[in-house]
Each structure stands twice: as C-alpha cells, then as structure tokens.
Amino acid sequence: MIFKDFKVIFPDRIEVMSVQTRDGKIISFSPDFSGDEVIEGNGRYLSPGFVDIHIHGAGNHDTMEASFEALEAISTTVAKHGTTTFLPTTMTVDVREIRKAVEAAKEAKGKVSGASIGGVHLEGPFISEGAIGAQNPNFVIRPTLESFREMVGEDLDLIKNITMAPEVEGALELIPFLRKNDINVSIGHTVATYEEAMKGIRAGCNHSTHLFNAMTPFTHRQPGVVGAIFDTDISTETISDGIHVSYPSLRIAYKAKSTDKVLLVTDAMMACGMPDGIYSLGGQDVISKEGAARLTSGALAGSILTMDKAVKNVFEHTDIPLHEVIKMASLNGAKFIGAEKTKGKIALNYDADLLVLSENLEVLHVYIEGRQFI
Numbered sequence: 001m002i003f004k005d006f007k008v009i010f011p012d013r014i015e016v017m018s019v020q021t022r023d024g025k026i027i028s029f030s031p032d033f034s035g036d037e038v039i040e041g042n043g044r045y046l047s048p049g050f051v052d053i054h055i056h057g058a059g060n061h062d063t064m065e066a067s068f069e070a071l072e073a074i075s076t077t078v079a080k081h082g083t084t085t086f087l088p089t090t091m092t093v094d095v096r097e098i099r100k101a102v103e104a105a106k107e108a109k110g111k112v113s114g115a116s117i118g119g120v121h122l123e124g125p126f127i128s129e130g131a132i133g134a135q136n137p138n139f140v141i142r143p144t145l146e147s148f149r150e151m152v153g154e155d156l157d158l159i160k161n162i163t164m165a166p167e168v169e170g171a172l173e174l175i176p177f178l179r180k181n182d183i184n185v186s187i188g189h190t191v192a193t194y195e196e197a198m199k200g201i202r203a204g205c206n207h208s209t210h211l212f213n214a215m216t217p218f219t220h221r222q223p224g225v226v227g228a229i230f231d232t233d234i235s236t237e238t239i240s241d242g243i244h245v246s247y248p249s250l251r252i253a254y255k256a257k258s259t260d261k262v263l264l265v266t267d268a269m270m271a272c273g274m275p276d277g278i279y280s281l282g283g284q285d286v287i288s289k290e291g292a293a294r295l296t297s298g299a300l301a302g303s304i305l306t307m308d309k310a311v312k313n314v315f316e317h318t319d320i321p322l323h324e325v326i327k328m329a330s331l332n333g334a335k336f337i338g339a340e341k342t343k344g345k346i347a348l349n350y351d352a353d354l355l356v357l358s359e360n361l362e363v364l365h366v367y368i369e370g371r372q373f374i
Contacts, residue, residue, distance in 0.1 A: 001370070002031045003354070006041035009048065011327045011345050019046060021352040024370035029348070039356075044364065047326055048345050049084025049353035050307040051333030053161060053263060054121055054209070054237060056089045056281060057270035057302075063088040064282065066100035071108040071117065077273040078266075079114030079373050081306035082363045084353035085334070085343055086115050087160055089267075091282035092124030092135040092189075098151045106158055114373060118337045119160035122151065123209065126174070127189035128165040133214040134301035135189060136282045143170040145177060156181050160337045163209040165190035166200025179204035184336060187234075189214045190225055197228035207336070208236040210267055211253055212245050213300070230256045235336065237263040240313045241305040243292050247317040254314075259324040263332045264310045269293055269302035312361045322361075 003019045020031035056063055059077030061070035071088060078086055088105050090098050102120055109117040124135050126143035141147055143164060152159055161184040164171055178185050187200055188209025193216065197205075208215070208229045216224030229236050236257060238250055244267075245253075254262055266272065271279040271288035279286045279293070286293050286301040293301045307329055315325045327345075334344025342351050352370035355363055366373040 002033060002036050002038045003046050003356075004033070004038050004040050006044060006046035006356075008046045008346055009323050009326045011323065011331050014045075014323050016041070019346060021354070021367075021370050024352055026346060026348055026350050026352050043359055045357040045359075045361070046346065047082075047355040047357050048330040049343070049355055049366070049368065050082045050311070050329045051118065051337070051344055052078065052083045052086045052266055052307055053333050053336055054089050054123070054265035055086050055268045056091065058268050058272035060270050060274050060279070062270045062281065063105070064091055064093060064097060064101050066097070066104040068104065068108050068111070071104060072112050072114070075112035075114035075117070077114070078268075078306065079366055079368065080273070080363070081308045082355045082366060083115045083307045084366065084368050085118040085337075085339065087119050087121040087337065088117060089121040089123050092127060092139045093282055094139055095125070095141070095147060095150050098122065098125070099153065102152055102155055102158065106155055109158070114368070116368065118339060120158050122159060122162040124163060124189065126162070126164040126168065126171060128168055128191045130191035131165070131189045131214040133189055134281055134284065134286070134295055134299055136284065143168060143174045145174060148174065156183070159183050161186055161207065163188040164205075165192060166203070166205055167192040167196040172199060172203045175200065175203040175205060179206070182338065187215070187225060187229070191216055192225050194223040194225070194227050197225045198232075201228060201232050201234055206234050208234060210244065210265070211236040211238050212249060213239065233261065235261045235263060235332070237265045239267050239303055239305060240264055240310045241291070241303050242313060242317070244300060244303065250314070251318050254318060254320060259320060259328050260332070262328050263336060264307065264314065264329040266305040266307060266310060267302045268305055272304045272306065308361065308363050315361065
C-alpha cells in the first residue's frame, strides 16, 4: 500500500512525501508506484498511531472486568479515535481482582482486533488515602514485594508502569526492585512533600501520573510533588481535556518539562465513547455528563477523553507545533513502554500503525500493523 503525497508527521517535522507499507511494516519513502494500491494524500496528514499508557476503560467496559470481551471493547473503541497501542490500567481494588485483570490482559495481548495491548499499568494500590481521587480507600495497602508478587505473579515483563505514593511506608524499598525489572514507577495519588518526592525520584521513580491531579501542588514556599516534577528530568503525563487541568496550567507545564518529557493520556473510563449516563469505576458509581466523569461526591473519576481530542485540544490551546503534539501522543508513549524501535513514529521497518487525519485533525482512517481498521 502506498500513501502518496501526504503531509507526513515525523517527530521533528512535517514533510510532504509518500510512504509505502507491506506485511505490516513501513518499507519505503521512495516507492515504486506500479502494482500497489495507492491512496492519494489530497492535503491530508499521515500520522503515527497514538499510544495511550493510562486508560481504564471505554465502550461501556472496564479493565477490571478481567475478560477478553472487555479488553476487546476497549481496544476497538479507542482505535476509532487513533489509539493503536494502549496499556489497560487497573484500579485500587482487592489484590486478587488486580491479578485477574493482569491475567486477562496477558491472554488478550496479541488477540484483540483494535488497538494492541502494550502491557499493563497498575494504578495503585500502593497509594495515599490522602490523595485518593476516584480510587477506593478500602483497598489501599502498604507496598511490599509480597503483595506486588501476589498482584502480578510471574508476569513481570507485562507490567510497564505502576503508580505509587513515594512517601508511604515500604515504597522506597520496593521502587529499586521495580526499576531493576524495567517497570516504570510513577509518582501519583500522593501527599508527598517536595523532599519526599525527591527521595522517591532518587530511589528510582521516573514518571508521574496525571500531572497536577491527586498530588501536592506547587507553591513558592512548598513546591510539593509538582515542584519535584518540574525540578527534575522525570517524565509526566497530562489529561488534556480542559477539565482536569486548565489550559494556562498545561502551557506552563509543557514549557517547564518540554515536549520530550510529556505524554498525552486519556485516563478514560468505561463511559468513553458512550452517551451521558451512570457508569462505574473501581466499584463506584460514576456520572458521565457534559464531557466529564465524576463520582457522586463530585470528584473527577477518570475522563471520557479520547486521544484524538487530546491532540486537538493541545494543538488549539498552545503554540506547540503539530509534529511535537503528535510526538507527545505517540513516540513518547512508545519510548515509555520500551517499544520505540517498532512503534511511535513513521520510519523504515517500523510497524505500519498509521492514521490518516483531515486538515482539522479528525481521524479518517486507522491502520494497525498495516491492517485497515477504519
């Protein structure tokens, strides 16, 4: 298949050119136009597929259902919005339920028909009750190697990220083990001081979960977790829906961290892609209304954001060039999960995870490893 004269989005530029794919891979930028299907660019963009490292659910299903049917629904729903790789994300629930969700993701990996499963993100249960957000405080536990093993068994290589509060007892002892096993450790749902966050970073924390949300804020005398994130080179992620974080705050964050250190995520829950109504997250009722998902208490409960909307929001509300916005939604996530040699950008021998975008950044077509999804 040849994508002819598209505005091809690379990590460092946008260039009008042609891209040829075969057997699920990108094989040429100087194709021979004979004997292959040709798709004309006509002013449209060709983008790498999006990588979402933080998503709980979509299409009226949740990762914690621990079933192929749920993961298939999430996979196909998010693929319609340009996500070609995702990390099913667990909640703070009973450890045995987390284990079931991990096992389900392992079984579904390579089998879902939409966005591919790139691993698992464990959000909790090693978090602080003081920054619980939409997590369930009844299942918060102290981090230990034994409880971690109970959650994941021998599937260490499947776990790509775990969100932890560095200040809780046992965290600083567990973090080095996790990093030694190539698991990203993300600071989140935390009431840590700046100093406690820095101890976590020195121990190995290399990322932070949904910047600004469920963490101690930045002030001029107490810089908090946000200050530690800005003061170091760890990466972070933003829920760029204009609800979780204001656009001025997002602009400040992107300037402080640079587009190399920020990942766009959705933190979406089962109401993503669904009409307004009552849904659930971690066993708690969630009301989806007017673009936001909230517990009955009013606390934000994930989002109903999609990655294409996140990209459009950031592009429209910042002065960041489009190719850098796309990088935050694709290559940065691929690097995070260790897939940067095959996914996250348009390059020779990379997987043909490709999006055809309109001039207004609407997703028109999605290709997953060369197979047309929409």
